[in-house]
Amino acid sequence: MSSSKITPIVQIREITKRIGSKTIIDKLSFDVPPGEVFGFLGPNGAGKTTTIRMMVGLMSITSGDIWIGGNSIRTDFEKAIRHVGAIVENPEMYKFLTGYQNLVHYARMIPGVTKERIEEVVSLVMMENRIDDKVKTYSLGMRQRLGIAQALLHKPSVLILDEPTNGLDPAGIRELRDHLRKLTREDGISVIVSSHLLSEMELMCDRVAIIQNGKLIDVRLIKEYGEDGMAEVMFEVDQAQTAKEHLDKMMQELNIAVQGNRILLLLEKEQIxxxxxxxVQAGIKVYSIQATSKTLEDKFLEMTGSDQIA
Structure with missing residues (x-):
């Protein structure tokens, strides 16, 4: 099913944030589909944290609106925020308590969270072996996982994480990535992640929104084949010009470029x-075939013209 037929869990419509005469966010609009890891990416000062703060009610919206689960943040905040679990900045924990005691403490603030639900979220973030240890003995990655467990206590539809990989070592980042994927695949939760690590966003996200100077540049699917199912493919051959001429005759709709001993074509997967x-039938030797789709970093730099990433 195409995502256009699915009702988005988050709809951001023309939101603007002005402080004095300065416009921080300028008519920003995008949708977050259910059951996806959605990345939020932009250069320094692009407005990512400001947007997240408006989404969770920590900052007022100058104009426009945000709907979460069909409820407006501006006019029906309590109903909208019920769908949201969030960690903005670092998760705050009582270090002298155990992980379990921290969750019990937060559960008391939320109506209807049972002992069974606490155990369920502990299992979701795979902390069964450490949940009865004091938080002061946890690594940063473990505290991050406990923070996610806390944010999931009330069964939100959307989990918002602002720079969740900050300070994590490569093993911790991989662990976090695996947990987020598990949440979206098994629980159907949408996860919105802002990060300055482009390579991590590429591995972690299903799609990313790229913003610059408070404006949306683009929303991109992260996969080898684009939304239209096409990818640029490179064939390394022994007779590039002959190969081009032969393909021009046989498949006239193709746009073929020659680079040395290689030919580049925009193809659907089946056409490769x-x-x-x-x-091969024309007697041309094919040494290698490779999709040359640009990395997220290439796309980012191409669109923003910037190497300032945050």
């Missing part, structure tokens, strides 16, 4: 085998 077959 077809092109390979035509080349």
């Amino acid at each position: 085998a077809e092109v390979n077959k035509l080349l």
Whole structure:
């Protein structure tokens, strides 16, 4: 099913934030589909944290609106925020208590959270072996996982994490990435992540919104084949010009570029085998076939013209 037919869990419409004469966020609009890890990416001072603060009610919206689960943050805040679990900045914990005692303490503030639900979230973040240890003995990655467990206590539809990989070592980042994927796949939760680590966003997210100077630049799917199912494919061959001429005759709709001993074509996945077959039949040796889709970093720098990433 295409995401356009699915009702978004978060709808951001023309939101603007002005402080004095300065516009921090300028008519920002995008949707977050259910059951996805959605990345929020932009250069320094682009407005990511400001947008997240408006989403969770920590900052007022100058104009526009945000709907979460069909409820407006501006006019029906309590109903909208019920759908949200969030960690903005670092998760705050009582270090002298155990992980379990921390969760019990937070559960008392939320109506209807049972002992069973506490055990469920402990299992979700895979902390069964450490939940009865004091938080002061936890690594940063463990505290991050406990923070996520706390944010999930009331069964939110959306989990918002502002820079969740800050300070984590590579093992902790990988662990976090695996947990977020598990949440979206198994529980259908949407996760919104802001991060300055482009390579991590590429591995972690299903799609990313890129903003610059408070404006939306683009929303991109993160996968090898674009939304239209096309990717640029490079064939390394022994006779590049002959290969181009042969394919021009056989598949006239293709746009073929020659680079040394390589030809580059924009193809659907199914066409790759077809092109390979035509080349082999024409007696042209094919040494390698490779998708040359740009990395998220390439796309980011191309769109923002900036290497300031935060």
